[in-house]
Amino acid sequence: MFLHGTSRINAQGHLEIGGCDVTDLAKEFGTPLYIVDETLVRQRAREFTEAFRKTGLRFQVAYASKAFCVMAMCRVAEEEGMSLDVVSDGELHTALKAGFPAERIHFHGNNKTPDEINMALDANIGCFVVDNFTEMQLLNSLAQEKGKTVNVLLRITPGVEAHTHDYISTGQQDSKFGFDLGNGTAFRAVEQAIAASNLKLLGVHSHIGSQIFEVEGFRMAVEKIAAFAIDIRAKLGETFSVINLGGGYGIRYVEGDTPLPVGQYVQAISDAMISSCKAADFPLPEIWIEPGRSIVGDAGTTLYTIGTSKDIPGVRKYIAVDGGMTDNPRPALYESKYDALLANRANDEATEVVSIAGKACESGDMLIWDLKLPESKSGDLLAVFCTGAYNYAMASNYNRIRRPAVVFVKDGKADLVVARESHEDISRNDLIPERLRKQAVSR
Structure with missing residues (x-):
């Protein structure tokens, strides 16, 4: 065992x-x-941060709270120097109630509601990961109403299919998430983000899937995204300062699962980024990642x-x-x-x-x-x-x-x-209309 x-x-x-x-x-x-x-949670977090420190690159390791979001976990993530990504007002509320620094919170999701966006704007979170054109327009409009300029990353699908279950593959072209890199949608999204009055474009985000046991998918994603960043600089004069490569690092559930050491994933990502940027004389961006499962x-x-x-x-x-x-x-x-x-x-x-x-x-x-x-x-x-x-x-x-x-x-x-x-918790939010209430029996 x-x-x-x-x-x-x-x-x-x-x-x-x-x-x-x-x-x-x-x-x-x-x-x-x-x-x-708790000791193992902290160990896993430190494996990521220490692996990145060895590369010499600027980085952020953001805990993907969707994996396990309770206030105590948010406290551990902060103590370990991590940022935090959230995908709903509930996760955002949990993080803020736990005292997690808002400037280190990144807000994901393919259908953020106006209420969720306003809540995040009022909290002054660090970054929105914009998933589609509708959201981009809505976020810019709501930020404008509040007189704020907000940091954004654009989520793109790089066309890399991770070898995992269909339900947890997200980097392929046919996905509900993000702007497609292959058909020109991602380029148009960058153009619109640059033109938006109240958005500050930091760069792009990509997540190719979950429970991944090899580095080749991450390497391919880096190469495609770096090539995109280089093309954007050449054609639009915009230089990305951040590239977020998401998460997806596998863990051992049962015999036969073969996750790689964290350092091997990080090294592959770093080597691919350094090589791609050096070849084009492109300034090395800050690398963000979002481990969730591999932390907890x-x-x-x-x-x-x-x-x-x-x-x-x-x-x-x-x-x-x-x-x-x-x-x-x-x-x-x-x-x-x-x-x-x-x-x-x-x-x-x-x-x-x-x-x-x-x-x-x-x-x-x-x-x-x-x-x-x-x-x-x-x-x-x-x-x-x-x-x-x-x-x-x-x-x-x-x-x-x-x-x-x-x-x-x-x-x-x-x-x-x-x-x-x-x-009592189970029925706490139940209501019985008056017409269904038991009537007092006359005697």
Whole structure:
């Protein structure tokens, strides 16, 4: 079993994370429970910043908060010197409420509403990543009304197809995101941004996809974007000061996943940028990137309590846990793979192959197929690894199931950073029209 970060099996045969025995965490906080290894989160952040420092390039590492956005995570990102990218007013609100510096916030999204744009303008965020012509016109108009000039990057699709799931590929021509580089749309977008009275064009943004295990896609994207920047300077006299290459750096979920060391991704990006710019005597821009999954993904573990089981002789044995697609929809969405162990009997020999089912009323609510485990019983604890990214972020109340609590663990201490939802939380926003209220019965 591959264990990430500070995870280990202690003398009692229990899984321990951040110096905390997870059986104790289950007793204190209940299950399902998201457990975040804070030390590993900080380590991952530092791997990126230290790798860039070695290149000598100017850079910003912005945490992609869509992967996991809670106030405590925003605090960690700030303490580690990261910037922050947000894609909604909810993420922006969370960041601002956490005290994250507005000037280090970048606002993404393909359909920012006027209210969201105004909220970001009033907060004086550092940069908008403009996705389309409608947004560009709206942003310029709203900034003009407020007498502000705002920094923008233009999101472009460079025509690089990452080798990943279709739903998380974003750099290809046929994408809902960005201005297309190949058909001239990106060039026209630069022209309009330059002409806009209240926009300051810093450069361009590109994101080719997620969970990428090779450098060639990033290298190709750099070369295409650098060539575009050089062409813009030659034809429009505009020199980009920033090129943002997004995120997408893969992590190890299961055996067979082969992510590269962070430094290898960064070095490939830097070498391609330096080579492209040097060949054209183009001033080296500041490089921005946006890791999300690669910061928090393998730092997260979800702890479940095993309930029922169903053995179909000659077919399959199902083990059901007290969570499922409501706290981790990724297997249902992307056929994502995960690894797991019995957290309270981690040294026991695996003697059977089972499939882990969730408790939602859906046949597709399956977390893991064909997992080797010791013979489990009701009340055992199952730890599913690498659930730090897009699990809490995508969690839902389907079947009116309450979303789990989140704890940060570090140096033997567990801090509750998101409380478990209560039954009252589930119905808090419900309203009953007067005509549906029960009438008092006359006696």
